Amino acid sequence: MLVTRERKASEAESLRRLGKRVMTDMLKNAFYGVLRHGGVYHVSRQKQKNRVLILTYHGVLKNGSDSYINRNCVSAEMFEQQMRWLKRHYTIMPLGDIVEALRRGEPLPEYTAAITFDDGFRNNFTVAYPILVRYNIPATIFLITDMTDQPGARLWTDHVDAIIFRANVRRLQLQMNGTLAEFDISSPQAKIQASDRIRGFLKTLNPQERDRHILSLERQIDREIDLLEDEESRERYEFLSWDEVRLMAEHQIEFGSHTRSHAIIAHLSPAELENELLVSKRRIEEQLGKPCRLFSYPNGTPRDFSIRDQKVLQQAGYTAAVSQIYGFNTYDTDFYALRRINIVRSPSFSYFLAKVTGVWGRLREWTRN
Ligand SMILES: [Zn+2]
Missing domain, CATH: 1.20.5 (Single alpha-helices involved in coiled-coils or other helix-helix interfaces)
Known part of the structure; x- marks a missing residue:
């Protein structure tokens, strides 16, 4: 009762x-x-005309529902609408060419933009690529090379989400800094809050400790988690194969590194850092037969990389690195902390316009102050 x-x-x-x-x-x-x-977007866009706009996408889905799990993915329909608009209003260039021009101080056209994808999900090939080809738009995909190397691999953050969202239990426990924390996962909203907190905590741990905690979560739930259990999940979580990478590399898609394992590099020892940055670079170069010069920081906030990491990137032969710091780029922007604008799932095209024209950032500053 x-x-x-x-x-x-x-x-x-x-x-x-x-x-x-x-x-x-x-x-x-x-x-x-x-x-x-x-007309606010129009005026704001004009103010940014001499700054480079770099967009970040993750997944593009044909079948994905409008759920929290898909928050970093856009629908194929929305993606096409965005590409059509960008093509009409911007000169879209490969990021590598933009970086070269910025580094040499060469002029770029007004309203220059680049399209980038983080993580290297297979839907970049099956869903996004045909749209990019249709509009003749170049793009850069940042690969997590261990994922591209192993068919069936999955990202630990996606795995943790799946544990929380697919479990039928009402509570989960986790050892956090010496105390046993309890998480309510009895409703969709509670699951969202638990997922944010648990992933946030796990991101601060080294890979061995993190995997031990994930195992303890798995033991508390009532079912096995197969992240690729149905077609919708496969479209969302599967990674590109090297064959798909090579095919796209011949047609206006360039590839950069997003580390080997999606480790947050600020937390790594010097040896681990070198391994993540150099092995992934070499792997891409072996597969494509050309230099890999671009890097994207996992997570990408100012807390997720340091001056030490930027120096190692430079010594390794990377010419630029993109962050997830909101903003536009000029000749004065740090080439190892380029700004990007992250495009997330939204039912409204106006929200996309607010983000890419700079209005969203302005509003955020006003509401913070
Ligand atoms: Zn990522």
Whole structure:
């Protein structure tokens, strides 16, 4: 009886939260729509015309639902709409060519942009690539080379999400810095909060410790996790093969390194750092028969890399590295901390426009101050 009442209360709570989220999304979309029709994006875009816009994508999905799990993916439909708009308004160049021009101080066209993808998911080939070809748009894909090397490999962050979202238990426990923390995972909203906190904590650990914690989570749930269990999951989580990489490399797609294992490099020892940066570079060069000069920091916030890491990148022969710091690039931007704009799932095209024209960043600054 008590359990039923408790469950009913938790279901009502999830519904209330869902309703609130839908309302917030509708308000947000309406707000960005008003800015669009007021011409705000047009003016902001003109202000950025002499700065280079670099976009970050992860996955592009034909079949993915509009869920938290797919938050870093865009739909094929939205991706095509975005590419069509970018092609009309920007000169889209390979990132490598932009970096060379910036480094030499050579002029770039007004409204220059580059398209990049992090992680090297297979959907970049099956879903995004045909659209890029249709619009004749070059792009850069940053590979996690251990994933490209092992068919069936999966990213640990995706695996942790799957443990939390597919489990039928209501609680999970995790040893965090000497204390046993308990996480409610009884509703979709609770799962989101637990996932954010657990992944955030695990990112601070070294790979061995992290895997030990993941194993302990796996032991607490009621089922085996096969991340690639159905077609929708395979489209979301599978990585590119070297055959697919080589094929795209002949047609306007360049490849850079995103480390070997997606390690957050600020936490690595000098030997581990060298291994992540040099082995991945060599692997890409062996497979493609040309130099690999671009790097993308896993996670990419200012906390995830240091001056030490930037020096090692430079010594290893990388000419530039992209971060996940929001912003545009000029000749004065640090070439080992280039700014990018991360495009996430959103039902509204106006939200995309707010991000790429710089309005989103301005609003964020105002609301922070
Ligand atoms: Zn990544």
